[in-house]
Amino acid sequence: MTDIPPHQLPKDTGWVEVITGCMFSGKTEELIRRLRRAQIAKQKVKIFKPSIDARYSQDSIVSHSDQSLPSILISDINDVLKYSDDAQVIGIDEAQFFKEEIVHICNLLASKGKRIIVAGLDQDYTGKPFEPIPQLLAIAEYITKQHAICVVCGNPADKTQRKIAESDRVIVGAADIYEARCRKCHYIPEESE
Numbered sequence: 001m002t003d004i005p006p007h008q009l010p011k012d013t014g015w016v017e018v019i020t021g022c023m024f025s026g027k028t029e030e031l032i033r034r035l036r037r038a039q040i041a042k043q044k045v046k047i048f049k050p051s052i053d054a055r056y057s058q059d060s061i062v063s064h065s066d067q068s069l070p071s072i073l074i075s076d077i078n079d080v081l082k083y084s085d086d087a088q089v090i091g092i093d094e095a096q097f098f099k100e101e102i103v104h105i106c107n108l109l110a111s112k113g114k115r116i117i118v119a120g121l122d123q124d125y126t127g128k129p130f131e132p133i134p135q136l137l138a139i140a141e142y143i144t145k146q147h148a149i150c151v152v153c154g155n156p157a158d159k160t161q162r163k164i165a166e167s168d169r170v171i172v173g174a175a176d177i178y179e180a181r182c183r184k185c186h187y188i189p190e191e192s193e
């Protein structure tokens, strides 16, 4: 839960923060918390999410625990540039669904003086690094890795267990399809014929 002390904030430039972890680790909740605080501080905030993720709402980012903030739905990460001229703080949720261009876009906007807060899954359901999040972690000034609780053993969980045997990397779902597991309890579901 990194809240950067004001005296340690970079001056005369923007920066990139990444909030990552498995599903149900509270990434969106933490994103919403940071964006709300920026709004309370009277900063201009813009929030984006990929159009692939319409699980809860078309026009808001919503956490599993039902916190929400109005957001702009985009299919192309370049659209962030169109809508964020006057924004001081830019939030991007579910960033694993964007192309690797997101790295360039975040760098560009941060260099223009904006604070960029990105949330996304760092591993896919098999435990492999989930591009472009690893690339974003590399260029970010600040990284927060959230943990969920393993539903099997209660360990801190950083892996997303898929409960159905489907091998597509992206299947949008929530507790119906996924649960949080630790390294010990996580496995890759075998494909049925």
Ligand code: ZN
Binding pocket: 150, 151, 152, 153, 154, 155, 181, 182, 183, 184, 185, 186
């Ligand atoms: Zn476990």
